[in-house]
Amino acid sequence: MRPRQSLFLSMSAVSARALVHNPFTKEICPWTSLLSPFTPYSYAPSDEFRLLDQNKNTEWATAQPTQIPIRDHDLHDDVWIRTHHCVDEYCVYSNAGLFGQGMAVVTNPQSQRLIEQSQNSTVHIGLGEPKFRVAQIPGKGNGLIANDTIRRGEPIIASKPALLVHQGVFGDLELEDIYQLLESAVDNLPTARKASYLAQAGKMGGHRIVDILFTNSYQMNVGEHHHEAFHHYGNFPAASLFNHDCRPNLAFYIDDNLTYHTHAIRDIKPGEELTVSYLDPFEPRSARQERTRHSLGFSCSCSQCSASQKEIDASDARLRSIKRIEAELGDFNSKLASPALIEKLVALYEKERLEFKISGAYTLAALNYNLFGQAEPAQKYAKLAVEAGRLENGPDALDVREMQDLCDDPKTHWTWDLRRYG
Numbered sequence: 001m002r003p004r005q006s007l008f009l010s011m012s013a014v015s016a017r018a019l020v021h022n023p024f025t026k027e028i029c030p031w032t033s034l035l036s037p038f039t040p041y042s043y044a045p046s047d048e049f050r051l052l053d054q055n056k057n058t059e060w061a062t063a064q065p066t067q068i069p070i071r072d073h074d075l076h077d078d079v080w081i082r083t084h085h086c087v088d089e090y091c092v093y094s095n096a097g098l099f100g101q102g103m104a105v106v107t108n109p110q111s112q113r114l115i116e117q118s119q120n121s122t123v124h125i126g127l128g129e130p131k132f133r134v135a136q137i138p139g140k141g142n143g144l145i146a147n148d149t150i151r152r153g154e155p156i157i158a159s160k161p162a163l164l165v166h167q168g169v170f171g172d173l174e175l176e177d178i179y180q181l182l183e184s185a186v187d188n189l190p191t192a193r194k195a196s197y198l199a200q201a202g203k204m205g206g207h208r209i210v211d212i213l214f215t216n217s218y219q220m221n222v223g224e225h226h227h228e229a230f231h232h233y234g235n236f237p238a239a240s241l242f243n244h245d246c247r248p249n250l251a252f253y254i255d256d257n258l259t260y261h262t263h264a265i266r267d268i269k270p271g272e273e274l275t276v277s278y279l280d281p282f283e284p285r286s287a288r289q290e291r292t293r294h295s296l297g298f299s300c301s302c303s304q305c306s307a308s309q310k311e312i313d314a315s316d317a318r319l320r321s322i323k324r325i326e327a328e329l330g331d332f333n334s335k336l337a338s339p340a341l342i343e344k345l346v347a348l349y350e351k352e353r354l355e356f357k358i359s360g361a362y363t364l365a366a367l368n369y370n371l372f373g374q375a376e377p378a379q380k381y382a383k384l385a386v387e388a389g390r391l392e393n394g395p396d397a398l399d400v401r402e403m404q405d406l407c408d409d410p411k412t413h414w415t416w417d418l419r420r421y422g
């Protein structure tokens, strides 16, 4: 009933993720397995992306693509163009507009159609003066530090991707084709946007643009609303400075318009680092560390990973209890489900500092109280689930709507008193 990890940050066009219906999670590209086949290239920053193939000792540069307008519009507008750069079914598309930022895509025509559809509505992405600054974080490189008190629920960043790349590109194409497509895509970004793409850290080595993509991107599905799922990597330069913490103080989601949103999920003091989680937080510490080391290429030094052995054992035991209790509460025929068990689940989430996932516990609590025919606590937890779910999954997420319905009228919800009457 509760979602566990999958590799993909599911979005709805990029879709609304539903806790009750639709397992999801988010991770920054776990791609080391793909890194080895990549030939090391040294990157010489120039407008033309001159790259030196060290193996062949030959220098080559990307052609400056001729842009073929798909629609009869001006480039300055919010208009998609397809460049002449295509390999097999994958082409480079770009849009110099999109709220003054610009975006480039390497994908197939079906996905591109969906991406364009998802861009139709306008979103407000200006959030005023940021309350954070860039700083060196020991053991992590750069990161973001709060300048001021940030209250739970405050928005931190809302941003469009600079680059969106179909994952099939990496499985289907030759390396040189991949490099050329990506270079062409980045080269098609407006100057400032291209500079912010290239300013991101690459931590894995190899081809610079690919390295940046793999170090800083989110896996996202395009087309779930259309019962299709095209897996893409989305790179949001504005979000690239968030370091990982297994117990972060921010939650993020990507909405139907391909916009990445982060919100504070607890009060943050000045001087605290702003963090998101790249991983499934319900895994034990050893599995989380294994994941960051082998798939993400760094050794996690977050608060939860660097705790004492005693604290780690206690944390792992709580995570096992959470799994067990969720299995009971997710089984409508369970004889062990009880109000005491519901309260225990919520307490475990709080003790484990899983605020960025707590809408799941609240949702399960609301559903179970309703199954017991107890309207008051069901409404209390449905309200909390709506509030937390808006921060974790966005206001349009299916679970948020479901919990709003339950909160409005528990007795007409399909779960009402179901444990008693079956």
Ligand SMILES: C[S@@+](CC[C@H](N)C(=O)[O-])C[C@H]1O[C@@H](n2cnc3c(N)ncnc32)[C@H](O)[C@@H]1O
Residues within 6 Å of the ligand: 028, 139, 140, 141, 142, 143, 200, 201, 203, 215, 216, 239, 240, 241, 242, 243, 244, 245, 296, 297, 298, 299, 300, 301, 302
């Ligand atoms: C998305 S970037 C984050 C920003 C990056 N620190 C920078 O300097 O630009 C991801 C990279 O940051 C580093 N990083 C993020 N979280 C970390 C953590 N908890 N412990 C150690 N390194 C971390 C790793 O090198 C990782 O590949």
